[in-house]
Amino acid sequence: MFMPKFKMRHLKDVQYFLGAKPNYDVTKECIVNTKPFRELVGSLMYACWITRPDICTAVNFYSQFQTDATEVQWVGLKRVLRYLKGTLYLGLRFEGIIDVPLLGYAHANFAN
Template sequence: MEVNCKFNTKCNTLSENNCPYRELIGGLMYLSVCTRPDISYALSQLSQFNTAFTKDHWLAAKRILRYLSGTTDYGLVYVKTGNLDISVYADADWANDLTDRKSYSGFVVKLGGSTVNWESRKQRCVALSSTEAEYLAIGDACKELCFVRNFMNEIFGKQFVCKVYSDNQSALRLLEVKEYCHRKTEHIDIRYHFVKDLIKNNNVITEYMSTEHMIADVLTKPLSRIKHLSFVKELCLQKLGL
């Protein structure tokens, strides 16, 4: 997507007969879920307009096709390293959506340095600050992290300690606060506070990572070409050399 691209529903919709928009989004969604995390954010945005799409949405969808046409030989690469460390990169873009002002969350789960899961979607509630948006993103990421961790614990019969990376130091400090509910967090849904238990039980270690190296950024907003391709490489999405 173009940098700073924003969509709204205040435009005239197109006829479904002229543009098979939903069919195109459905086909692209299959790629996004299976092997192409690099288009997840764009599809998460465009899929919200399946029943009220405009010319701008149609052109944005065709832009994804052109991008895929130039990267048809890209795929997720897994390398045998003997390293089974589990890590997750969580990020959020505050008040991203122009319609309801909800934020976007994105996370990437890596196992042994290889990408095994990812997600890009709009948050369920309105965040009152960027700190809160990042806090909610970490909570969503850790739910998926728990599944991967439990799966690995069952296979290998040992406890894995996972690392969670965020580029928001305020959200990380909020996780360090012992109280589960205080003046600044009493309005946050209680289900997002379970991360504190993971940290308390030494199941998860949180660490700061600068925005320049936060690969989950590609799942929360449109980026420049150079930055986008850099993060795509960090997602282990590379030319397969077939």
């Protein structure tokens, strides 16, 4: 999945993707130009929209730091990868039923 691309194959998995108190500290040195922070955020955004909506909260939080991320946010973003590694069996599954017609309802009164 993402681990080979970002050279993080040997991560230990965790149960939670976001710590109890996420760190907003941006006073340390910016790592955006030295580490693939933006690329990892983009890859995780793709995953959260396609099959992993459970990580949307964490991805949204870390996407705020794309211009001034520090090592603290990088470690937090790697935690999301560790969570994904431990929960590879989770995902969305859509099964089609051929014999059931599609039926939709709408309620709109056009502000009457």
